Amino acid sequence: MAFADDLLEQAQHLARREPKRPRQASLRRAISTAYYALFHLLTTSAAANWKQVGQRADLARAFEHSRMKDASRKIANRQFRRQAPAVVTRLIAVANTFIDLQQDRHAADYDSTRRWSRAEVLGQIHQAAIAFDDWKAIRKEQIAQDYLLSLLIKDRP
Amino acid sequence: MPNALWSKVEVIRVLLLVRNGFVNEQQVDKAITKFVPQLGRDVVRVRYEISTDWVGDPAIFFRVVLTDQAAREDRLGKVTTRIRAALRDKLKPFERWGLYPFIHFRSKSEQDSMKEESWS
Numbered sequence: 001m002a003f004a005d006d007l008l009e010q011a012q013h014l015a016r017r018e019p020k021r022p023r024q025a026s027l028r029r030a031i032s033t034a035y036y037a038l039f040h041l042l043t044t045s046a047a048a049n050w051k052q053v054g055q056r057a058d059l060a061r062a063f064e065h066s067r068m069k070d071a072s073r074k075i076a077n078r079q080f081r082r083q084a085p086a087v088v089t090r091l092i093a094v095a096n097t098f099i100d101l102q103q104d105r106h107a108a109d110y111d112s113t114r115r116w117s118r119a120e121v122l123g124q125i126h127q128a129a130i131a132f133d134d135w136k137a138i139r140k141e142q143i144a145q146d147y148l149l150s151l152l153i154k155d156r157p
Numbered sequence: 158m159p160n161a162l163w164s165k166v167e168v169i170r171v172l173l174l175v176r177n178g179f180v181n182e183q184q185v186d187k188a189i190t191k192f193v194p195q196l197g198r199d200v201v202r203v204r205y206e207i208s209t210d211w212v213g214d215p216a217i218f219f220r221v222v223l224t225d226q227a228a229r230e231d232r233l234g235k236v237t238t239r240i241r242a243a244l245r246d247k248l249k250p251f252e253r254w255g256l257y258p259f260i261h262f263r264s265k266s267e268q269d270s271m272k273e274e275s276w277s
Binding site: 066069073077096099100102103104106107115117118119120122123124126127130 | 210211212214216223228230233234237238241245251257259260261262263264267268271273
């Protein structure tokens with residue numbers, strides 16, 4: 001997951017780039033980069049399940065942002081039975097963080113009236129970092145693997 | 158809009174929103190005003206706005222102004238995690254009103270400098 005980790009580190013760097021008066025450009029790029037860090041963490045994890053190594057990059061490009069949001073919302077609102085509560089809590093935290101960062105990324109990239117503060121951006125990046133830790137702790141669990149699949153494939157009618 | 162892909166939970170949520178005339182904003186305001194003191198001394202004030210997210214789903218955007226001490230980098234992570242959890246899991250805006258919560262933070266000195274009305 002080196003690329004995703006590098007993106008998260010870059011987000012932190014951008015958020016602190018100007019010590020006294022942060023530029024909006026740096027803060028916006030920091031938010032957007034934090035989202036893409038989590039996006040790549042999840043899509044790379046999903047693609048890693050594909051046996052043909054040479055096809056994984058193409059598979060990772062098949063993920064759609066809105067589809068991933070829908071899947072994450074379903075996780076955040078689903079009742080899990082017979083699952084370890086600690087695993088469920090971490091998975092829901094990852095899903096919620098994905099939704100939060102995606103919304104922020106949209107505002108950071110497209111809403112020119114929106115102004116960001118450093119504390120706000122660092123708070124969101126901190127949330128992303130926790131999601132990284134949560135994901136790394138649960139990624140081999142069945143419900144985490146089911147989540148990965150749901151990020152890519154639409155529900156059947 | 159509605160299609161066969163919607164889960165039962167989503168269908169029920171939308172039906173509730175329709176029945177209630179989207180949401181009862183007075184009820185929401187009353188609940189938030191009552192809840193905010195529970196967030197503790199780290200919080201200067203909380204503002205909110207009911208709107209939609211980037212794909213048009215109902216949402217509530219919280220703007221939390223923190224004390225400068227709470228927004229110090231060595232405390233910020235813990236403070237925002239705690240407040241985020243409280244607004245999401247104790248206030249339960251999604252379960253009560255069908256509004257997905259988005260929560261943002263700013264320090265008092267940042268807001269004093271930026272002077273944005275929506276955070277005042």
